[in-house]
Amino acid sequence: DAKTTQPPSMDCAEGRAANLPCNHSTISGNEYVYWYRQIHSQGPQYIIHGLKNNETNEMASLIITEDRKSSTLILPHATLRDTAVYYCIVRVAEYGNKLVFGAGTILRVKS
Amino acid sequence: DTGVSQNPRHKITKRGQNVTFRCDPISEHNRLYWYRQTLGQGPEFLTYFQNEAQLEKSRLLSDRFSAERPKGSFSTLEIQRTEQGDSAMYLCASSLGVQTTDTQYFGPGTRLTVL
Numbered sequence: 019d020a021k022t023t024q025p026p027s028m029d030c031a032e033g034r035a036a037n038l039p040c041n042h043s044t045i046s047g048n049e050y051v052y053w054y055r056q057i058h059s060q061g062p063q064y065i066i067h068g069l070k071n072n073e074t075n076e077m078a079s080l081i082i083t084e085d086r087k088s089s090t091l092i093l094p095h096a097t098l099r100d101t102a103v104y105y106c107i108v109r110v111a112e113y114g115n116k117l118v119f120g121a122g123t124i125l126r127v128k129s
Numbered sequence: 130d131t132g133v134s135q136n137p138r139h140k141i142t143k144r145g146q147n148v149t150f151r152c153d154p155i156s157e158h159n160r161l162y163w164y165r166q167t168l169g170q171g172p173e174f175l176t177y178f179q180n181e182a183q184l185e186k187s188r189l190l191s192d193r194f195s196a197e198r199p200k201g202s203f204s205t206l207e208i209q210r211t212e213q214g215d216s217a218m219y220l221c222a223s224s225l226g227v228q229t230t231d232t233q234y235f236g237p238g239t240r241l242t243v244l
Binding site: 054059060061062063064067103105116117118119120121122 | 133162164170171172173174177185220222232233234235236237238240
């Protein structure tokens, strides 16, 4: 079962930062936070993951609160192509551990 | 790297027919996963291979479903006696398999429609 809570949908203006929240209040010490997104009719695309430190890559930044009970994915300059379903997933670091997807957040970037 | 590829991209079949899908993982990735996604839902795990060994199967994988990865490279997912409830997107993912936190990369999926 999914262990995360995300808002069902969000809107963002093109060129602005998109901040997508995720609650994972029951996260365990050995669970990582992963973010994927899925553009319509495509396979999920990996974005970023982290354990407790903030992480940044070419796609996004991940901010994890100190108590690790919530996190925020930041797309710094959203474009229309960022319109997608964004999934926040907590995952134990074990070999072969599957991803458990929830319903995600539909992000609509508008011009 | 070429990404994960899946064939066919779309399959329409009649109820009761058998179908087979193929997944080619990223080169040198030794873990391969199958997921299923129905309309409006997130993907759900079906099964997982470490090289040629099938290590985990979901309860979603009924006895009509069989998956193989005979040489530890590509994998096939077969559905026998298809039912309308099998209509879904079937997704394949692969990962390198050298760390516990290795990232899974997904293919474009095969969309199955059972009439």
